[in-house]
Amino acid sequence: MLQRAFGTEQTAYVSTSSAWGMxxxxxxxxxxxxxxxxxxxxxxxxxxxxxRKCGKEAEPYQVEWGQPILAEEIExxxxxxxxxxxxxxxxxxxxxxxxxxxxxxxxxxxxxxxxFIVDCVSSFTARxxxxxxxxxxxxxxxxxxxxxxPAGACVFTASAKAYAKAERRPDRGYYFDLIExxxxxxxxxxxATPSISHFYALKSKLQEIEEEGYENRYARHREINEMVRDWxxxxxxxxxxxxxxxxxxxxxIKNTRNIDVAKLVQTLKKRHGFAIDGGYGKLKGLxxxxxxxxxxxxxxxxxxxxxxxxxxxxxxxxxxxxx
Numbered sequence: 001m002l003q004r005a006f007g008t009e010q011t012a013y014v015s016t017s018s019a020w021g022m023x024x025x026x027x028x029x030x031x032x033x034x035x036x037x038x039x040x041x042x043x044x045x046x047x048x049x050x051x052r053k054c055g056k057e058a059e060p061y062q063v064e065w066g067q068p069i070l071a072e073e074i075e076x077x078x079x080x081x082x083x084x085x086x087x088x089x090x091x092x093x094x095x096x097x098x099x100x101x102x103x104x105x106x107x108x109x110x111x112x113x114x115x116f117i118v119d120c121v122s123s124f125t126a127r128x129x130x131x132x133x134x135x136x137x138x139x140x141x142x143x144x145x146x147x148x149x150p151a152g153a154c155v156f157t158a159s160a161k162a163y164a165k166a167e168r169r170p171d172r173g174y175y176f177d178l179i180e181x182x183x184x185x186x187x188x189x190x191x192a193t194p195s196i197s198h199f200y201a202l203k204s205k206l207q208e209i210e211e212e213g214y215e216n217r218y219a220r221h222r223e224i225n226e227m228v229r230d231w232x233x234x235x236x237x238x239x240x241x242x243x244x245x246x247x248x249x250x251x252x253i254k255n256t257r258n259i260d261v262a263k264l265v266q267t268l269k270k271r272h273g274f275a276i277d278g279g280y281g282k283l284k285g286l287x288x289x290x291x292x293x294x295x296x297x298x299x300x301x302x303x304x305x306x307x308x309x310x311x312x313x314x315x316x317x318x319x320x321x322x323x
Contacts, residue, residue: 009132016192022140038087044088108135143202250289254287274308
């Protein structure tokens, strides 16, 4: 089932770690010369630091938060030579920006010596990502986002090219060693003590997904995401990401009305029992984020949006009284 979710014939794995564990593991296994780290938000920005702390030479491709990573810019940088790996976060949750994975994958076909490493933590199963079709070399996701499972496990798969490269790396470590994962999988084992509860939870979730059907699941994510986008526009807000690069698994909403976001979050939680994020990192107060992934449905989103309407009225009334 996990192979079908990834769209691959390769073995799929569960790592007892957060996604960051395998993000570091990917660098240790698959960077021999220099890695290009695509940076477009709080989480993708960290990959540069991770690579350098692993002793790897790393060069940033940095864009302003809310702007996408562009295929033509990747091509320009890789054409200069010297790189043997590239890291990309498909869906940057801090900004609600979804990078054009298919366009980037097409460019990467022209650089067969550059290992293509992709984090799809918050887009995995929210939209189609065909590992084999796109020619990705290592694809990873955490369990706590679109899979709507408890945090603490990472699912991933790797290409034949990735295994061949990892075999040549003497300093790839042990816990996240791709070769150890492969060798143990052949014996129906794991290289280290597994989180058994995550295996059972993952099996149950994948069964649910297959019962719903992948195309239906993708359509549901698009539908509820559009509900939030429509709500934002109707209430005088805008989405934070550049137009055309908005995520389908969450909405990062720009505080164009200059409301008290902290008060909105507090009122929503205290009066209506819903929790949303009031902006991540340097976007705190300038944005707020609403999840449209995992087990959310039109019914759950309508309840949230109705509560948001009431909360907006309540904080506006409070502001008027205070004034």
